[in-house]
Amino acid sequence: xxxxxxxxxxxxxxxxxxxxxxxxxxxxxxxxxxxxxxxxxxxxxxxxxxxxxxxxxxxxxxxxxxxxxxxxxxxxxxxxxxxxxxxxxxxxxxxxxxxxxxxxxxxxxxxxxxxxxxxxxxxxxxxxxxxxxxxxxxxxxxxxxxxxxxxxxxxxxxxxxxxxxxxxxxxxxxxxxxxxxxxxxxxxxxxxxxxxxxxxxxxxxxxxxxxxxxxxxxxxxxxxxxxxxxxxxxxxxxxxxxxxxxxxxxxxxxxxxxxxxxxxxxxxxxxxxxxxxxxxxxxxxxxxxxxxxxxxxxxxxxxxxxxxxxxxxxx
Numbered sequence: 001x002x003x004x005x006x007x008x009x010x011x012x013x014x015x016x017x018x019x020x021x022x023x024x025x026x027x028x029x030x031x032x033x034x035x036x037x038x039x040x041x042x043x044x045x046x047x048x049x050x051x052x053x054x055x056x057x058x059x060x061x062x063x064x065x066x067x068x069x070x071x072x073x074x075x076x077x078x079x080x081x082x083x084x085x086x087x088x089x090x091x092x093x094x095x096x097x098x099x100x101x102x103x104x105x106x107x108x109x110x111x112x113x114x115x116x117x118x119x120x121x122x123x124x125x126x127x128x129x130x131x132x133x134x135x136x137x138x139x140x141x142x143x144x145x146x147x148x149x150x151x152x153x154x155x156x157x158x159x160x161x162x163x164x165x166x167x168x169x170x171x172x173x174x175x176x177x178x179x180x181x182x183x184x185x186x187x188x189x190x191x192x193x194x195x196x197x198x199x200x201x202x203x204x205x206x207x208x209x210x211x212x213x214x215x216x217x218x219x220x221x222x223x224x225x226x227x228x229x230x231x232x233x234x235x236x237x238x239x240x241x242x243x244x245x246x247x248x249x250x251x252x253x254x255x256x257x258x259x260x261x262x263x264x265x266x267x268x269x270x271x272x273x274x275x276x277x278x279x280x281x282x283x284x285x286x287x288x289x290x291x292x293x294x295x296x297x298x299x300x301x302x303x304x305x306x307x308x309x310x311x312x313x314x315x
Contacts, residue, residue, distance in 0.1 A: 079117040079233045081208040081278065086122035086194045087132075088151065088187050106131060108215035113138040115217075116233045118206060120145045120198045139231075145203050153197070156189035159295065163304045171266070179268055179305060188274065188306040189295060192288045199281055208236055210246075210278035236278070245279040245287045247272040247311075261298060261313035265305045271315075274307045290314060 087109075092101050106128070112119065113135045121136075121144070123129040129148055136144040151157045163182040166172070178184045191211045198204050212234075240246070249272055256271045263269065279287065291307070294314045298304060303313075 080206055080236055081210055081234060082118040082120060082198070082204045082206045083115065083210055083212045083234065084120045084122075084195050084198045084204075085112075085212050085214050086149075086191060087125075087128060087214050088190070089125055089128070090181075090183055090187060105215060107221065108218040110135055111217045111220050112136060112214075114220070114231050115139070116143065116231050118143050118145075118204075120147065120203045122147045122149050122194050122197070124149055124151065147197075147201070147203070149197075151186075151190075154186075154190040154193040155292070156186045156193055156295075159189075159299065159304075160186050162299055166299065166302050166304045169302065175266070176268060179265075182304075185304055185306055188308075189291075189310070191274070191277070191307065192291055195277075195284055196288055199285070204281065208278060208280055209284060210234070210276060211274075213275040216275045242280050243283065245277065245283050247274075247278075248276055249273075256312060259312065261301075261303060261309075264309040264312040265303055268305075268309065269312060270308045271312045272308065274311065 087105065089102065092099060109132055112132070116139060119136060119139075121132055123132065123146065126148065129146055133144075133146055136146075160182055163185055167180045167182060172180045191213075195209065195211055198209065250270045253271065256269065259269060264271075277284075277287075291310065291314065294310055295304075298310065298313060
């Protein structure tokens with residue numbers, strides 16, 4: 001009998017909404033979740049283990065490489081969505097939520113041992129790659145593909161020097177440290193490169209895929225959550241429209257719709273959270289193309305920021 005589990009999450013101390021955007025950037029509707037301490041009903045369930053294959057660890061990611069990366073055919077009891085993530089070392093980060101060190105990120109990574117979805121993970125550091133591989137060894141081997149990459153393979157970092165020049169402008173001097181760190185900005189945009197790369201390498205064998213921040217479920221490590229050692233699965237909502245891309249809404253749209261791109265950037269406003277982005281292959285490709293175009297348009301206007309402000313500027 002499959003065990004259904006309830007995952008309590010506190011991603012932020014506010015209620016969350018699931019925003020559905022179609023491929024021409026029109027807001028078509030939203031599906032409310034239960035809030036910061038509520039249950040994501042219908043989204044999280046446990047699954048029976050599928051037949052397994054040897055863990056696929058790729059030494060170098062390239063679309064020209066003829067090695068076989070494809071996982072065995074996904075069986076019916078395997079989740080319908082592949083989770084893509086990536087970790088690039090940026091040193092110690094000072095954020096509003098506190099200081100983030102490599103030690104803290106490695107602690108947050110341990111939550112991935114409970115995630116039963118197929119996972120594609122990109123790393124540039126061999127030690128962290130092996131650390132994550134050990135974490136994922138608690139799941140069937142066919143659920144994990146680990147890819148070693150370099151930043152030169154991520155299109156977002158081609159804008160590094162230009163973004164550094166933009167941040168030298170005095171208009172950016174009062175922004176939080178991470179908001180004027182060009183490497184951080186490139187890393188936040190590189191998540192969309194990771195999604196495209198995962199598809200280009202034919203590593204996604206499910207109909208849907210999603211980007212998920214490496215520390216998104218860090219609250220599951222808290223004793224009050226009562227979740228330790230319980231496997232869970234992320235699933236597509238039953239009424240999800242395949243022509244749309246899914247985000248989590250942080251602030252009501254009506255409070256943001258009149259903001260200019262510079263309003264988003266100078267005030268570090270966030271409408272949609274970038275920690276989890278979900279859709280079908282084609283919709284994700286279309287969205288990423290629009291996102292990259294927006295990045296270039298902002299740079300032409302001497303503006304840059306993290307993906308959350310850029311997404312605000314898109315709409």
